[in-house]
Amino acid sequence: MGSFDRIPIIDIGEINESDGPGINSIVRQIRKAYGTTGFAYIVNHRVAPLLIKQLFQKSVDFHSLPYKEKIKIELNELHRGYIPINTSTDRNSKLAVVTKPNQSESFIMMREADMNDPAVKSGDYLAGPNQWPEGLPGFQEILTSYFDELTHLCHKICRVIALVLGADLKTFASEFNPPTAFLRLIKYPPALANESNDLYGSAPHTDFGCITILAQDETGGLQVKNSQGQWIDVPFIKDSFVMNIGDMLHRWSNGLLISTPHRVINCTGRERYSCPFFFEPNVNVNVSPLPCCINDHRPKQFDSIDYGKFLRTELQTGYDRHTVKN
Numbered sequence: 001m002g003s004f005d006r007i008p009i010i011d012i013g014e015i016n017e018s019d020g021p022g023i024n025s026i027v028r029q030i031r032k033a034y035g036t037t038g039f040a041y042i043v044n045h046r047v048a049p050l051l052i053k054q055l056f057q058k059s060v061d062f063h064s065l066p067y068k069e070k071i072k073i074e075l076n077e078l079h080r081g082y083i084p085i086n087t088s089t090d091r092n093s094k095l096a097v098v099t100k101p102n103q104s105e106s107f108i109m110m111r112e113a114d115m116n117d118p119a120v121k122s123g124d125y126l127a128g129p130n131q132w133p134e135g136l137p138g139f140q141e142i143l144t145s146y147f148d149e150l151t152h153l154c155h156k157i158c159r160v161i162a163l164v165l166g167a168d169l170k171t172f173a174s175e176f177n178p179p180t181a182f183l184r185l186i187k188y189p190p191a192l193a194n195e196s197n198d199l200y201g202s203a204p205h206t207d208f209g210c211i212t213i214l215a216q217d218e219t220g221g222l223q224v225k226n227s228q229g230q231w232i233d234v235p236f237i238k239d240s241f242v243m244n245i246g247d248m249l250h251r252w253s254n255g256l257l258i259s260t261p262h263r264v265i266n267c268t269g270r271e272r273y274s275c276p277f278f279f280e281p282n283v284n285v286n287v288s289p290l291p292c293c294i295n296d297h298r299p300k301q302f303d304s305i306d307y308g309k310f311l312r313t314e315l316q317t318g319y320d321r322h323t324v325k326n
Contacts, residue, residue, distance in 0.1 A: 002036035002226065002227055004226050005232060007232070010040045010043070011044050012042050015160060023160070026160055027163045030161065037224070038245050041240040051145060051146055054138075054142045059186075061139065062185060063105065063185070065135075071084065075108070080108060083108060086101040109143055111181055112144070113128055119178065143185075146275075147181070150213055150277040153213065155179075158173075158211070161257070165252075165293055166293075176282060178282060180283055184275065190267070190270055190271065191266050202264035204262070206246065206259040207259065208246055209248055210246050211246065212243065212246060213276070214242040214275070216234075216236055216275075219268050219270050225263075244259075246280070248281060248307065251305065252288075253289070254298060255301050286306055287307050287310075288302065288305070
């Protein structure tokens with residue numbers, strides 16, 4: 001993690017360029033932001049504000065359902081469905097001793113895959129259909145539209161990151177074909193004044209994938225840790241996403257891009273809603289530092305890792321639904 005006291009803002013309006021001053025400016029800004037902070041706001045991302053507004057409304061609609069309705073689609077072995085409060089714990093956190101579950105509940109979806117999908121036929125980890133709640137008109141359609149938009153955006157961001165690292169524009173194309181991607185609709189209850197110090201909305205952690213794109217409401221509560229050990233607030237900025245780098249991209253870049261610790265503490269007295277989208281490699285990919293990121297001054301820092309096996313371990317450790325019973 002680097003030394004910073006605020007989160008930079010990057011205009012990605014020219015991200016569709018393959019060459020020229022616009023894309024070169026984005027490359028420079030991403031190289032600086034994610035080589036020091038690991039987090040940035042991205043603006044002019046071309047995702048329609050109306051779609052984002054509809055997404056948050058569907059999140060409120062879902063979380064307003066009675067518990068008996070939500071629990072009908074409780075998180076399954078394909079990591080899709082409803083995650084009740086007190087069932088997810090960041091036991092792998094290297095940043096704090098975490099013994100208590102995160103104070104949040106959420107709905108999670110992934111790429112829709114039916115029995116004819118190649119990933120399902122080959123038995124890929126987590127490949128399969130989503131679970132959808134009953135009685136919420138438009139819920140599946142809005143979430144699927146947003147999921148597709150963010151998938152498209154992240155593919156474009158990966159092309160830019162390849163340029164940031166000095167690699168070919170299409171370096172990551174096959175590594176995310178298809179991607180492992182998660183969309184979560186999270187609700188954080190307000191923290192109580194007498195709650196213990198180790199009870200978090202989301203405990204201190206780094207994301208274990210590649211790219212996280214966060215849409216957040218105006219409540220606040222997200223904080224990022226700098227090299228001085230200070231927790232820096234990441235407030236809401238209208239029409240922006242918050243984007244951060246995860247552990248796999250940190251590994252691919254041989255440490256050049258930073259996976260920064262962050263947490264959520266909701267002390268506002270209001271419910272907090274956020275919609276993170278996690279964009280990660282295909283489960284059959286091995287992640288190892290790119291040759292262009294290794295030299296005499298920066299020797300190889302990481303061994304190759306099987307992403308699918310790594311992901312399985314992370315989910316088994318962090319979620320009651322995936323925990324291996326002895």
